[in-house]
Amino acid sequence: MQSISPKNAISIRGLTKTYANGFQALKGIDLDVKENDFFALLGPNGAGKSTIIGIISTLVRASSGAIQVFGQDVATHVYETKLSLGIVPQEINFSQFEKVGDIVITQAGYYGLRGDLAKQRAEKYLRKLDLWEKRDNRSRMLSGGMKRRLMIARALVHEPRLLILDEPTAGVDIELRRSMWEFLQELNRNGTTIILTTHYLEEAESLCRNIAIINQGQIVENTSMRKLLDKLARQTLVFDTCDELESAPTFNDPDILCTTIDSHSFEISLSTSRDINGIYAALSEQGILIRGMRNKTNRLEELFLSSLKN
């Protein structure tokens, strides 16, 4: 076991969970997230992400293992650790009958804030999440994306130092997702440690500095985003041509593999360490005019899949 550094926002050691039906969802998780980090927890459906978050937030009881939040054990320092924690769950979990404003103000009350202070905080975060106009609506009248934002506002009302979001952008449209990203980045710049789980790999790639990949209750990768991306050896590029292809383009470089897709497109796979100028030169030589080019798959996606395989 490593020793636990006080600079960690969260430290998890030897965490296991066997549910009442006998299913072992976590098989010994060790994980550290540094203070001020923006951390991604990635993994396929059923990997155990929500179980970890459930245990951190005390909604799920661990079978064994220890968790520290800012250096304090969640089992013994219940009050302080909960005060520094904000949770945005995966599933909607507010009352469908309450008003949006009341939900946030009530949450403030659970953290010992009331009256004008609770109202100010609620207003601040409802405005930031673009829900202020909806404050008098019953929560069930919100759209799916608004409901997610309401859960973020609710989690922030006591201004926690660590914010954990379980798939915050599921079902949120692209424009809103971008503005949510900006909001989270601003929060992170102002000192809030953020951990999120997501299935949108692009999201992890553009937001997070460090990443852990979990599969079947075990951490299979735990590194910085930079290193992870560097590990990816090859990329695949798809080219669309202006004219019909008479024959597949040829390259006299064994590293470059080319396959035609149809009469107007082909794909090329090559090492990420190489530049692609040479490819254009070779294509021009063969009289092939390129109309467009794109990356075949999300690089992180490939990496993700290759991490899961081994």
Add this chain to the structure above:
Amino acid sequence: MPGNSMLTNHKYIAFETILIKEIRRFTRIWLQTLVPPAITIGLYFLIFGNLIGGRIGQMGGFDYVDFIVPGLIMMAVIQNAYANVSSSFFSNKFQRCIEEILVSPVPNYIILLGFVAGGMARGVAVGLIVTAMSFFFTSLHIEHVFLTLLVVLLTSMVFSLAGFINALYANTFDDISIIPTFVLTPLIYLGGVFYSIELLPTFGQWISALNPVLYMVNTFRYGILGTSDVNILWALFMLGVFSAGLFGVALYLLRKGTGLRQ
């Protein structure tokens, strides 16, 4: 920075927050929470008190209508205190919004006190409505005001606690209607609301002595009429014992996470 436990002031704010939320809930759905007891109990007043009561004559030394009014008020208090906590807490579980409190630093006993106070508020509110209605049927004056209030508060506390425990164990909405139907209603109807236990054979009186509702109804009746089938101090003591016992059980279950934490 506060120590490892919530500041007393913060605990009070959390308690108040839960209580306000509970009151907001039952006043928002007043058609389901405040009107039905007024209608049912009003019908009891009319039928048993005025129509049939005249033929029954005296019960326990009073006109029948005067005898059953305190019992019926108590019945309303019991049913509504229980129903408030069992349905509110279960619906919090069902909608998962109980997680809002469970992830926060609010200690278990404050959660329990908050919901129980909410149930007591509904019990007292319904008690007041029904008492006000009773003035249309008879003119009672209250003999012992303090005792009457104390009994209403203790009774609504006992049944709020019972409703809370029911909701902790409940997995479906059926589970919170089974206990009221099969346990609560028989206890109330056999608890001396409609008759004095002097009417029962000795064996029946012994059995009745095990029914907590009997103590509540009789102490309440004593508070209003000045007469009772049971010893008042003993009854108050029993109420205290029931409250403490149920409080302990509910707190133990909360600590264990029964029905709440996986």
